[in-house]
Amino acid sequence: MEIRTTKNGPVRGCRPTPDVVAFLGIPYAATPFGVNRFREPRPVQAWKGVRECQDFGPIAPQSARLPGAPHWSPGDEDILTLNVWAPASADGLPVLVWIHGGAYTFGSSAQPDYDGTALADAGLVVVTFNYRLGFEGFGHIPPGAEPPYPENRGLLDQIAALRWVRENIAAFGGDPANVTIAGQSSGAASAACLMRMDQARGLFRRVIAHSVVGPCYSRELAAETTRRVASAAGIPATSTHLRSAPPHALVAASDRVVDSYRQDPGSGPRHYNPVIYGPVVDGDVLPSDPLSATAADASATDASVTDASAAVDLLVCHTTQEYWLMDAVGSTPKVTTDEQLAGFAKAFHLPDNLVPGYRKLMPHAPVPDIYLAILGDLLFSEHTRRLAERHAQAGGRAFTSCFARHRTSPQGVVRAWHCSDIPFAFGNLTLKSVEFLIGGPPSTADHELSRRMREAWVGFATTGDPGWSPLNGPAPTHHVWDTADSPAGAPNSAARAPWRQVGFSPLRP
Structure with missing residues (x-):
């Protein structure tokens, strides 16, 4: 030893x-x-x-x-x-x-x-x-x-x-x-x-x-996430109530918030990438x-x-x-049609020429592959x-x-x-x-x-x-x-x- x-x-x-x-x-x-x-x-x-x-x-x-x-x-x-x-x-x-x-x-x-x-x-x-x-x-x-x-x-x-x-x-x-x-x-x-x-x-x-x-996330988005998690946990979004909530309750509430984004195509970028926590640019x-x-x-x-x-x-x-x-692993919604692909691009405020640019690069690729290529480059490769x-x-x-x-x-x-x-x-x-x-x-x-x-x-x-x-x-x-x-x-x-x-x-x- x-x-x-x-x-x-x-x-x-x-x-x-x-x-x-x-x-x-x-x-x-x-x-x-x-x-x-x-x-x-x-x-x-x-x-x-x-x-x-x-x-x-x-x-x-x-x-x-x-x-x-x-x-x-x-x-x-x-x-x-x-x-x-x-x-x-x-x-x-x-x-x-x-x-x-x-x-x-x-x-x-x-x-x-x-x-x-x-x-x-x-x-x-x-x-x-x-x-x-x-x-x-x-x-x-x-x-x-x-x-x-x-x-x-x-x-x-x-x-x-x-x-x-x-x-x-x-x-x-x-x-x-x-x-x-x-x-x-x-x-x-x-x-x-x-x-x-x-x-x-x-x-x-x-x-x-x-x-x-x-x-990263802004303080405003972090505060909104807290309100949603507190609501899902059935408590007010105050420091006292959050401190009193057991960790497993906040884990379960966070999972419910993530699932709500997955189920709501109108929830913007978090529908496609429902990661609700991350570094907050707080200036401190x-x-x-x-x-x-x-x-x-x-x-x-x-x-x-x-x-x-x-x-x-x-x-x-x-x-x-x-x-x-x-x-x-089934952690992202399926995008299989041109209409859905356009909705995805709009949710992330992508430039009008980005999807056509990928179509030109991937002329024989089906819509799901174009979607996955763009989302992977957006969140990881390009960054x-x-x-x-x-x-x-x-x-x-x-x-x-x-x-x-x-x-x-x-x-x-x-x-x-x-x-x-x-x-x-x-x-x-x-x-x-x-x-x-x-x-x-x-x-x-x-x-x-x-x-x-x-x-x-x-x-x-x-x-x-x-x-x-x-x-x-x-x-x-x-x-x-x-x-x-x-x-x-x-x-x-x-x-x-x-x-x-x-x-x-x-x-x-």
């Missing part, structure tokens, strides 16, 4: 392989319930004796039940824990801190595809952690008799985890001065937000962001939306006003067919690429890539859809829980692709170089991740042209 000493006390881990040690369920902040509910994360109390850290901690309140991962149960409160994987003889290695995705509403660090063993074996110290989700982490609390409750509590939890890393990771063989934060989907968008937050400054030097979702915890902030940096003429986040290296990736996953471009324009080093691997199976084509890239980057291809994402057991070519992706992550986390040229380098390169049998999945660069008139700003009611 392995023992390391943190500032709060010693922890005992285990060895998943002879060369890697793992420490699971280490508290990085106090339980965010009781007197701490809806407040900034509080310091965890020190413990006496050796704390056993060989099992994941409880996950944040949610209704999701993900394959191979633990489920949340009412009464699970010590949710702010993290996990460390490191080479057994690590000393001063680069650190990768992973922020899980899940629409700011579900997921955890205990998902099997986030196991850090393979990345640790490749030379990183890997940290994953849980943070508050849903209403607990991102719900707006109206002003009341108590001191104001902060917005973006989930982001504040992430900062608390990064502070723990700075103060403790050397005991696990990591270099606190060489930290890369990485995430996918809402985890990637969280990382982009951390680049804008003063409280996170100096806690990391690089960011890996896969399938960045956006944009989160001073600005990452895209609008980098655009302002890029247009600044006075070097003194250019944001310090430009000093952070950025590596982004998106998949080429992001939204096909949501269609496959990801634009974040990197504006970061480069602001003076930062930014590297772009996309995941285009697909395969043909007896059940049909397995697409390069949302989440399918992550098992490759983590080196966790043989898990039963990821077979749906990647289309069955991996091939030899898949294992080789995974090795190359891990090498890129390790190289970037170590030196800031993933193996190709940055956007603002002398010969910029957009890297494509695929296998020899999947070149047809490569992206069509012309698909970006219709988006030139589309801006991204915080969502409003």
